[in-house]
Amino acid sequence: MTTEQPPPGHEPVSVLLVDDHPVVRDGLRAMFERGPGFRVLGEAADGVAAVRLAAELRPEVVLMDLRMPGGGGVDAIAGIVGRGLPCKVLVLTTYDTDADTLPAIEAGASGYLLKDAPPSQLFAAVRDVAAGRTVLSPAVASRLVDRVRAPRPEAGRNALSAREREVLTLVAKGTPNREIARALFISEATVKTHLTHLYAKLGVNDRAAAVATAYGRGILGPGEN
Amino acid sequence: MTTEQPPPGHEPVSVLLVDDHPVVRDGLRAMFERGPGFRVLGEAADGVAAVRLAAELRPEVVLMDLRMPGGGGVDAIAGIVGRGLPCKVLVLTTYDTDADTLPAIEAGASGYLLKDAPPSQLFAAVRDVAAGRTVLSPAVASRLVDRVRAPRPEAGRNALSAREREVLTLVAKGTPNREIARALFISEATVKTHLTHLYAKLGVNDRAAAVATAYGRGILGPGEN
DNA sequence: TCTGGCATCAACCGATCGGTCGATGCCAGG
DNA sequence: CCTGGCATCGACCGATCGGTTGATGCCAGA
Numbered sequence: 397m398t399t400e401q402p403p404p405g406h407e408p409v410s411v412l413l414v415d416d417h418p419v420v421r422d423g424l425r426a427m428f429e430r431g432p433g434f435r436v437l438g439e440a441a442d443g444v445a446a447v448r449l450a451a452e453l454r455p456e457v458v459l460m461d462l463r464m465p466g467g468g469g470v471d472a473i474a475g476i477v478g479r480g481l482p483c484k485v486l487v488l489t490t491y492d493t494d495a496d497t498l499p500a501i502e503a504g505a506s507g508y509l510l511k512d513a514p515p516s517q518l519f520a521a522v523r524d525v526a527a528g529r530t531v532l533s534p535a536v537a538s539r540l541v542d543r544v545r546a547p548r549p550e551a552g553r554n555a556l557s558a559r560e561r562e563v564l565t566l567v568a569k570g571t572p573n574r575e576i577a578r579a580l581f582i583s584e585a586t587v588k589t590h591l592t593h594l595y596a597k598l599g600v601n602d603r604a605a606a607v608a609t610a611y612g613r614g615i616l617g618p619g620e621n
Numbered sequence: 622m623t624t625e626q627p628p629p630g631h632e633p634v635s636v637l638l639v640d641d642h643p644v645v646r647d648g649l650r651a652m653f654e655r656g657p658g659f660r661v662l663g664e665a666a667d668g669v670a671a672v673r674l675a676a677e678l679r680p681e682v683v684l685m686d687l688r689m690p691g692g693g694g695v696d697a698i699a700g701i702v703g704r705g706l707p708c709k710v711l712v713l714t715t716y717d718t719d720a721d722t723l724p725a726i727e728a729g730a731s732g733y734l735l736k737d738a739p740p741s742q743l744f745a746a747v748r749d750v751a752a753g754r755t756v757l758s759p760a761v762a763s764r765l766v767d768r769v770r771a772p773r774p775e776a777g778r779n780a781l782s783a784r785e786r787e788v789l790t791l792v793a794k795g796t797p798n799r800e801i802a803r804a805l806f807i808s809e810a811t812v813k814t815h816l817t818h819l820y821a822k823l824g825v826n827d828r829a830a831a832v833a834t835a836y837g838r839g840i841l842g843p844g845e846n
Numbered sequence: 847t848c849t850g851g852c853a854t855c856a857a858c859c860g861a862t863c864g865g866t867c868g869a870t871g872c873c874a875g876g
Numbered sequence: 877c878c879t880g881g882c883a884t885c886g887a888c889c890g891a892t893c894g895g896t897t898g899a900t901g902c903c904a905g906a
Contacts (some may be wrong), residue, residue: 411854442796453642492713501766506766518853524759529759529760529762529763530759530760530762530763531759531762532757532762532765532766533905534749534754534755534756535754535755537754537755537756537757537762537765538754538755539758539851540762540765541726541731541755541768541868542770547722556882557882557883558882559882560882561885567829568829568830568833569830569833570825570827570829570830570831571827572827572861572863573863574862582883582884582885583884583885583886584885585884585885585886586883586884586885588863588864588865589862589883589885590883591863592864592865592866593882595864600795601795601830601865602795602797602863602864602892603863604792604795604828604829604831604832605794605795605832606795606829607793607829607830607832607833607836608793608794608795608832608836608841611832611833611836611841614766614894615821616833616836647855683892689860697866716899782851782853782854784852784853785852797891797893798892798893799891800894807853807854807855808854808855808856809855810854810855810856810857811853811854811855813893813894814853814854814855816893816894817894817896818852820894824896826894827893827894828893828894
């Protein structure tokens with residue numbers, strides 16, 4: 397049910413090709429027209445045209461090159477997604493070392509592939525994307541994973557104690573010391589002690605900064621509000 | 622250079638199979654022994670044994686099932702990665718709707734695949750992972766992407782002004798109002814005004830909480846420390 | 847034109863915070 | 877056994893913060 401070989405009976409997937417290189421567009425067009433179940437609705441040579449054509453032709457999938465003159469790919473993706481167009485964008489670029497791989501994903505791309513991918517893989521990717529799935533080249537997947545991966549196992553001495561984390565969590569909610577004390581059934585003095593300690597551990601001297609660096613280290617995850 | 626068909630000349634990739642189902646282990650073993658360039662070093666039926674065998678046999682890739690009795694897969698991954706073993710872990714599970722897909726990735730898995738993937742894809746994935754690349758099933762990729770995707774375009778009235786963001790950024794560093802004033806070439810009174818305004822916009826009444834919710838909304842990204 | 851958001855400043859006051867002296871008891875590791 | 881981290885408490889004080897009220901000027905959109 398995932399990345400499959402050409403599924404037999406299926407209505408063709410409509411695509412829009414976006415690349416500043418006419419050669420690449422021709423190549424892709426030929427490939428898709430020769431291929432199993434695809435229909436090339438049109439081509440665009442820059443980001444602006446891409447957004448316009450995407451709105452007009454309503455393709456299911458937009459094959460988008462990044463780094464084009466006149467309207468970068470990332471902006472085009474943001475434009476398409478931002479307009480609420482029902483197209484999926486599959487980034488198709490030459491290098492996956494581009495600095496804008498992540499921006500492209502953040503802008504709303506549904507997939508990211510390299511141009512040297514074999515046609516069968518490209519076909520499968522377009523179908524996956526059209527079906528609402530996400531296809532990532534290994535390099536991009538790595539970066540994404542690095543983003544999410546548990547930051548650090550916590551450097552020894554700087555690890556907060558359980559109690560300190562509790563206090564910090566409440567601080568992050570704007571709770572004044574006195575109420576933190578009440579909430580944890582301890583004295584306000586103790587709260588202050590915990591705070592001074594965790595300030596030292598985090599290398600700050602202020603509750604706002606403590607919250608900030610705690611977020612930076614994943615101590616205060618996106619979980620707790 | 623990415624997910625390729627069987628590359629001809631190559632030293633075999635050593636793998637360790639971890640699954641509580643003997644049938645599955647047998648199936649995988651048969652598949653890999655019949656396949657191109659692999660060597661099955663061993664099998665484990667639970668997480669604890671997996672960690673032990675990974676340390677003993679030093680396989681290049683560990684094929685790991687999640688949700689097993691006696692030592693969950695996620696713990697095993699954490700154990701392997703935490704011990705600094707030079708093995709890559711490729712999660713191979715039945716469902717990608719598992720609640721622990723992301724935990725597995727966070728624990729350090731290098732890949733995530735479904736058991737219904739065709740053998741060719743499995744082979745390619747194992748090679749990719751062994752080569753340090755990351756392979757994700759579309760569903761997992763989607764989740765990962767959702768995590769990273771730009772949170773919200775900022776709800777109208779609650780959007781901070783540029784100046785307010787500047788102030789907030791400094792606040793997150795633990796800068797006192799007076800120094801914020803100096804840094805921005807404005808009066809301390811103005812800093813306080815900006816603060817009261819952004820407190821209102823963020824729905825808080827305290828700088829620590831402001832920093833926290835700003836992080837939660839992506840206003841203060843992981844970028845600025 | 848007028849409204850409204852933005853940025854700028856002032857003065858005041860009570861509340862809160864951060865720092866610094868302490869002190870006690872528990873428990874685990876060397 | 878003793879050290880050290882953790883949690884708990886008290887008291888004091890200066891610094892900082894948050895709230896309020898009020899004012900000015902700019903600029904863009906209705």
